[in-house]
Amino acid sequence: MYRKAAEIMAKPRVYTEPETEAGIYHVCSRVVDGRYIFGEPEKEEFVRMMRSLAAFHGVEILTYCVMCNHF
Template sequence: MRTRRLKVLGSDATYHCMTRTVNGERLFGDREKEILRKMIWQVADFCGVEVLTYCVMANHFHVLLRVPDASEVSD
């Protein structure tokens, strides 16, 4: 079941993001978890968001992100 996307008008927001594998299949072993962990940090750095915490399990993961106020982001 899809949920409606939240439209945020303000800034300096915190988001809980999660996703899971199709049919709950266990795809993330230790190696895959480490690759995903590195990707989370790379994408966060590229997007200018702060990873507050994360948890990677065998079939899904959670990430708590802080999106800074636009004035805090430098070029």
């Protein structure tokens, strides 16, 4: 009746060019216990940090969505 975690976990959404390191990655993360921790100020700070880290690492962010309990 119980399934292994590997059987129920979503498949990674990664689209890469076979001969380069270029790729498109779908990334999602949730907050522990589903708590609602992101208000407007926290969302703005998260986006600021995300853009700063993307620039530092040379990553292009195509789109994003920050919600109250996941991003």
